[in-house]
Amino acid sequence: MTEISRKTIQLATLCFSLFLLRLGFRAFGYDQLYHNPNEPYGISDLIEGMLTLIYLVSLGLCIMHALRVLLRHWDLGAFGASALLALCAAQWHSYDYLHHLAASLSNP
Template sequence: MTNINLKTKRLAILCTFLFLIRLAFRAFGYDLLYHNPNDPYGISDLIEVALALTYLVSLGLCIVHALRILLLHWDQGVLGALALLSLCTVQWHSYDYLHHLAASLSIH
């Protein structure tokens, strides 16, 4: 396996792992942390924002890596780059629905 394909696989795993961590936190951890009724935001919201920013950075790295492969290394990993872009697109468009679904499954 070439270095480019290995990096593509690792970025796909990282992005998917962070995607699932965000959904799992929303479903199982968000309501367990204390939230003062007088405050507009609680610690759960701050953790959710931190997870979202971490995920967006990894998503950006995936997109930059895939575009770099498509532009500079066409012969070495075009299928992996297209699969990575497809994965990023599916995750981006499905997150809003899955986030609401995870919130409805939340344990109180």
């Protein structure tokens, strides 16, 4: 396995893990933390915002890595880079629906 393929797999694993962590927090941890009824945002919103920021940075790293592989090292990892871009696109487009689904799981 080449270094490029290993890095592609590591980035895909990181991005997918953060994606699942965000959904898991929304489904099971968001309502467990205290929220003052007089304030528009609580600690849960701040944690969710930080998780989103970390996820977006990792998503950007995945996209930059995939584009670099596709433009410079086509022969070494084109399939992995294409799969990484497909994973990023699928996560980006499915998150809104899955976020609402996870929010409905947290409210019994």
